[in-house]
Amino acid sequence: MYHIAYIRVYNYFSEQMAVNKHQQKSEETRRKLLESALRIFARDGFEAARLEDIAKESGHTRGAFYANFESKDDLFFALLEEGASRRLKSLQQRLEKCSSLQDRVKVLRAFYLERAADPQSMLLGLEFKLFALRHPKMRARLAAAHQRIRASLNYEALVKLLPSSWQPEQNETNKVLLEVILTGLVLEHAYDPKRISAKQTVDTMGRAFDLLMAPQPNSNKR
Amino acid sequence: MYHIAYIRVYNYFSEQMAVNKHQQKSEETRRKLLESALRIFARDGFEAARLEDIAKESGHTRGAFYANFESKDDLFFALLEEGASRRLKSLQQRLEKCSSLQDRVKVLRAFYLERAADPQSMLLGLEFKLFALRHPKMRARLAAAHQRIRASLNYEALVKLLPSSWQPEQNETNKVLLEVILTGLVLEHAYDPKRISAKQTVDTMGRAFDLLMAPQPNSNKR
Amino acid sequence: MYHIAYIRVYNYFSEQMAVNKHQQKSEETRRKLLESALRIFARDGFEAARLEDIAKESGHTRGAFYANFESKDDLFFALLEEGASRRLKSLQQRLEKCSSLQDRVKVLRAFYLERAADPQSMLLGLEFKLFALRHPKMRARLAAAHQRIRASLNYEALVKLLPSSWQPEQNETNKVLLEVILTGLVLEHAYDPKRISAKQTVDTMGRAFDLLMAPQPNSNKR
């Protein structure tokens, strides 16, 4: 009996530990898979990306993938949520440290320039858009994902930190333009680095930001 | 003898017609396939597009496809050449009819606005870029295709009709920006027509053209 | 009326001529196709041989093929009949010129050595055998073909010219062996000419003939 009890106790602990270790291990596996997925999806596109490649790149097998995600689509959405969430949280934190609108605009500008220097994420973003465009049935799921992203941070709080031209009631055109230019420049640079260098990409992004975000004379105070 | 000659002539013609009918039919099939391919590639993307769908949409079978094209890649390249060639020829014709630089700039502006209203072609263009980006081994073939496009019209003559900011020796940034905005706006509109309407897309394109093509004060004479 | 009559007469002749020319042309086409088929079937095997290759090699198109043959199978059988018929007729002619059994044996020997030097025909023969083996439903057609071959020459007359060991009532083993060795040597030479040269192939064939056909001491008189 003693032994059995001992074993049980031991097992109890070991299971606890196992669970924790498992959890840790699992988190680690999931994280690695997401990282690999970012690379492979950006490199090959959603359709051409093979789960085997993603798994291999992460040092695991397809089995590990299916232990952490439901399907290829699921992974793609997870990547979207995870990426957007992380990026926006980082932006929010930086904005909150600012004391003036001017500083916040600077932070926002830096945020865009950083993204202009990260082709992988931008190409993945393009994939998301194309995927959504071509899978109308996923619209609901996509909307839910965006909802979760907004919920995960206090989206309204974030928006309040932005200049007036970012406010929801404003015409979206300039925001659209900025994003469009961001993605397009990065794509063009990836496609033909000789035509537009990394430096030109970032510089042009900066110019576009200044042009589109420039407070019209005597407006935009806060 | 006379009759013999007549008969021969007749046969000659009838054979000609036969050959022509064959050729006509063949050309017709090829054209239909290209049209269908444009639609399907734009709708589903290169990877997800199924040859069966393209063939069916054109009213033919996969066999007809392989009688006209070597492979899926081949069709894709044919579409690129055919589309670019046609578009540039049309532009050139319109430019040649102009008597002043000002008129030519107007024609060029209209050309961009038209393209902003043609999501299918723009999405296909995006596919081309992504394809090229992801198939480095196709670079040579892609370059050859562009070479043929330039050769099919007198490219140098076309370039000479354009304002100075389009001249090869100029910095490419503004041209890149214009194309990038064009593609991006169309994509964004296709993705979320509520965020940016068709009209806004075209209007914004016009604004971008005016901004980026505006002759800098005291320059651009011709 | 006159003209019509003239034309009719003319047409009559011309049709005659046309038919003759057509016939000639057709015969020519058929012959060329058979020759190409021999080469291609021997080179690639029945299954892998493409009608397109055969047609192209003969300087015609697949259409010409279907104007002269019913199907791929049909061509194969035609080749079998045509080849066997021609070969046996040639043998028969040569045997008939002989005045003694000894001479006829010499002719027969030469016949085998010739075949040992003709890999194409032997490989095709092997294809026939394999084809027959693998298409039991073709047995009837194959038998009919052999029947026609025998009928086309006077088979019984031919057999009577052969030594006693070739007579139908005899055990077939030696005949089988001779054919088997013939085919096998040619195949082995084609497969690895370094292992057995063309000369060795023919010489070995001669040895095998002498051994298997050698009249047993004081027998085989005629």
Added chain:
Amino acid sequence: MYHIAYIRVYNYFSEQMAVNKHQQKSEETRRKLLESALRIFARDGFEAARLEDIAKESGHTRGAFYANFESKDDLFFALLEEGASRRLKSLQQRLEKCSSLQDRVKVLRAFYLERAADPQSMLLGLEFKLFALRHPKMRARLAAAHQRIRASLNYEALVKLLPSSWQPEQNETNKVLLEVILTGLVLEHAYDPKRISAKQTVDTMGRAFDLLMAPQPNSNKR
């Protein structure tokens, strides 16, 4: 501590077993596929053999096939290696048990007669030869396969057990003849069992062996 150790050992074993079961199952599948492939390739020939048939015959699906082999070619080569290796190993074992040359010749004779009674393997062997003949680009791979076969057994040791006429420095003609007769008889029997019965096939093989392997008077001592 004791128990922990015990548990670990247990887990260790159970994992071992799991792995082994996986491995066993895998080996089993591969073996079944090879067996089916032997039958189907021999029955239909390499070209006409369908992977679906092979898979179905083995009780699996095409997917299982591709989990075990790279391609149809790959399977074919695996079959070649596996078959030749097994056959030669069996021969070697039997030869090694012999105490005299005379006994070894008897074993060798029996080896040939056995093969004469195994049409499936012989037909497959013929397929290999034809395949090699028709795929010159596979020569290198074929040579490598034969190299591996020779390496898998001690080929030199095997050769030393054979009579002098089998030694490498000897003229190959008789060996070629023997193999050629073997394959040819089996083929002829498969093609027309009425012309040459199974018994005649084996008997004739025996006669050929005796004739071709008979030690020339006063030679071949060992």
Added chain:
DNA sequence: CATGAATGAGTGTTCATTCAT
């Protein structure tokens, strides 16, 4: 949780055959 063998639907491509000319 992780493995990896197996599944099976799907897809590009080939090729014998048909048919309008």
Added chain:
DNA sequence: GATGAATGAACACTCATTCAT
């Protein structure tokens, strides 16, 4: 008779997904 565009069945191979271990 000959052409060659078109058909359509067939097939090797891929890959997301499942499941026994």
